[in-house]
Every structure is written in C-alpha cells, then in structure tokens.
Amino acid sequence: MDSRTYYYARVSSKEQNLDRQIAAFKSLGAQEREIITDKESGKDLNRVGYAALKNAMLRRGDTLVIKSLDRLSRNKRDIKNELQFFKDNGIRLKVIDLPTTMTELPEGQEWVFEMVNNILIEVLGTIAEQERANIRQRQAEGIEAAKQKGKKLGRPALTFPANWSEVYNSWKAGRITAKTAMELTNTKRTSFYKLVQMTK
DSSP states (O other), rough: OOEEEEEEEESSSSSOHHHHHHHHHHHHHHOGGOOOOOESSSSOOOHHHHIIIIIIOTTOOEHHHHHHHHHHSSOOHHHHHHHHHHHTTTTTEETTTTTHHSSOOOTTTEEEEHHHHHHHHHHHHHHHHHHHHHHHHHHHHHHHHHTTTOOSSOOOOOOOOTTTTHHHHHHHTSSSSSHHHHHHHHHOOHHHHHHHHHHO
C-alpha cells in the first residue's frame, strides 16, 4: 500500500480562521481532501477531525504534517503521548515550524533527526504548556482584580419587573397568554418561567 500524507490544521474557536495554516500546506502541494481541520481548543485531544485522523485515516508509513507543535495540543503530556503514538505506529510527523522535521535524511542517519527532534519537542512542549499556565494565571488575576473593584462576575441576578404582580395575576387567571405576559414584563421565556417559579 502506498504511503500517504495528511495535513492537520487547528484553531481554538469558530471565530478564528485556518487560512494561514492551509496556505502553508498548499505551498507544500497539499490537496483539499488531504487537509483535516478542527475549530476546537488545544487543551485536550477530544476533537472530531483529529480523532478521525488517528482512528480511521493514518496508517503505518504515512506522514502527518502540522504547522506547529501546539496544533496537536497545548498540553506537554499530551504532546509527548501523541509523538509516542506516531512513533509506535510508524507514522512520521513533520512540523513546518521545525525545519529539521521537514528534511529527508539519507538512510542510516535517522538517529540525527531523532536526537534533534527530541530536544526541540521537549523545549516546545514546555513552552506550549507554559503559555497555557500563563493564560490561566492572567484569567485568575483578572477575576481577582474585578472582585477587588466590587464587580460582580457572571450573569446579573434575576429581578422582578415593576409590573410583575399585576401581569402575573392576569396570566395566572387566564386573562392573558404567557407570550403577552413576557412582552408586558419585557422578559425572555426562560426568565419569565424562572420568575414564575420564584413567585410560587
């Protein structure tokens, strides 16, 4: 069976676009059908596209190309596990941002590729994990700063509209529909029924 090359691109949210990664793949000769994408966080490996690649597409002797190591994951342990999986299953990983992984070495010199890769993988895995830790710390500091300023985080507490009693009684008595009651109290369906529960 001929070996195949697949390309994997990932961004963390649906608002971000994959254009830069896909352009890099196409410059290497990638066809659309060979490019698998995900628009999901790199915090873990539970992604539809990536799971399809690993479980149904990649075979021994195939090559997987990614733009940078953190497209696999931002978790150092996960990166190491994935690299071990590729090694155990005879799948070659090429990382565009790691030029050493892109070169074809003469037979018998694969150990050079392996040694350099292991060093780079260790360093970049640590950086990816550190970036994630920094993001978490900044979020925690932001929440703490907001608390210090007396800001309430999360959704504002649900309050009763000024005309609630009157409208609620009319609705309860069947004089008006729930839709009309929502319009009169300027509430959405979920909020309206929550207020109903709070009134009982």
